[in-house]
Amino acid sequence: MKQHLIECGVSAASCEEAIAMNVHGPGKNVNLRIDYISRTMLSNLPDVLIDLLEVAAYVYCADQRLVRGSEQLSKFGENWRRSLRFSIPVRELEVWHDPEVQYALIDTLGFLSDDSYAFDFRQTETPVQPKELYFQDLIDPANEHDRVALFSGGVDSFAGAVTDLVAKGQSLTLVGHYSSTKVRSVQEGLIADLKRKGFDRHLSYVPVWVSNEGVQAREFTQRTRSFLFACLGFVVAEMSGKDGFSFYENGVVSINLPLAGDVVGGRATRTTHPKVLRGFEDLFSLLVERRIQIRTPLQWLTKKEVTEKIAAAGMADLLSQTVSCTRPRKWTESQKHCGVCSQCIDRRFGILAAGLGEHEASDRYMLDLLLDDRSGRDDLRMALAYVSLFKKISATPKERFLVDFPEIVSAIGHFPGVPTSEAGDLLFALFQRHAKSVEEVILSAVREHSAALFRNDLPAASLLAACYNRGHIEIAPPSNYDADAKAFMDRLSTSVLEFAFDDDKKRVHFRGDLALEGANFKLIAALIAAFRTAKSRQTEVPYLPAPDLARCLGVSDQSMRQQLRRLREVLEPLNVSMGIPMDQDSFIQTKERAGYRINPQCREILIADIVGGVLSASTD
Incomplete structure (x- = not known):
């Protein structure tokens, strides 16, 4: 793992490494500028959020400067992950030294980008730079809108915006991040089109420019872009007096299963993964000491269904003005989609599946999704991997979904208000619908181009020709399919969660080689006495009120809730290892206004009954 030291707020590094x-200042090499903010909004911005903006800008720009492994899929390996240690000056040092804040920051960024993070915060030197430094185009007065939402200019963000504007009749403040003027022009063009359609008074746009200055970006995966984007949305929402903001992205992309076996970890983006968004919520809530919510109204929709919302809002004529490609350096005036990256492939499948191909000519892509030659580099492999993945999903029965796609498990339990068992069913149905739409696009194209396929007139390395030759994408079923399916179903029948409490070593053990200790142990220890007493007396297990539980742990209510969330995350592997569908109440139950208790359906057993090695899950 490559190790990097990033010294922030200084004009020169202290060593060659x-x-x-x-x-800001003479050594400025990071741009951070937010336009079109009112003076009233700016007055609502506390120093800790200026700190957050700077932290996010440093993390994002360092991500671009510090290269990973080769961009060839087959060569990703140990050099993919990086160890990043930041030294950053802040105004509110006590806040950033809070262990809960540091945990939320490091844990969320680590899962998001598949890197290792460490932060050394120090008190900023006086005189402190004024917050007006980042807000150069102040406006007055400003419209007061219903919601704040992030706006990239792609299909999903546009669909979410027009749905809120048209179908829901809401007014929006759209926050757009750009590091290229080409990206800003796309966003501004769509905003202008919406205003011309009569939404001028219901819409405002806050463009944010964050980029490296005078330094060439070397890494283009940009896994931390969503952290920066979310921080920008949160800051604007806070200045607007809102309790959160909206992130428009469909659920298939949000989970984003890896397309191929060597696309692992951060190589498969987690930019809007439910676990990442909950981590953002926790961090933001800790910073302002009240609950912040990130809304994802498109979470349970496929790309096809999201695209259909644009037509339903009467905005199909603007579909071709949206841009999804992440390679702006390749854009031309007439072609802003490379047609090669996963975003372009996903976009085109969604548009064709929605029957809206007539609203976007295929020549707006540098490479046609189905018909052009993809023999260069990994162009064909990326497209085939996409089709192969959803072909495999289509053939996967519900009982094997978590087994064959274990990456799904990390998302289960992170959908607010949705029980884990229900979330699993919803995700299975979501991916099945998307797989069906991919299949429909391929079959429709085969019918349309059957004569050319029969005569071999299409390039052999075109996606359609490769799919027509089934040998390219046939996936053999695992030889032990029946045995695995039976074993999985047998495990599902084991609905009782068993645990053993070790007072001496201060650990709680579970079947499935998992143990809790540290802060997790302390939380369970605060609840175990009431659980045991009720079990021995055969009475109802009482709830411990939230303030009382926080007092027992010696932490605030907010910290106690964060700890409970982390405990539940630690138990997530039992979904697969034990085949026990885990929701947020499987072990520690929550009841509004009553408090918390160990689920009465759980069973405490002797430590000697837990067989095998145990993985430690400390939070200290």
């Missing part, structure tokens, strides 16, 4: 980054 470090890089220097600065958002």
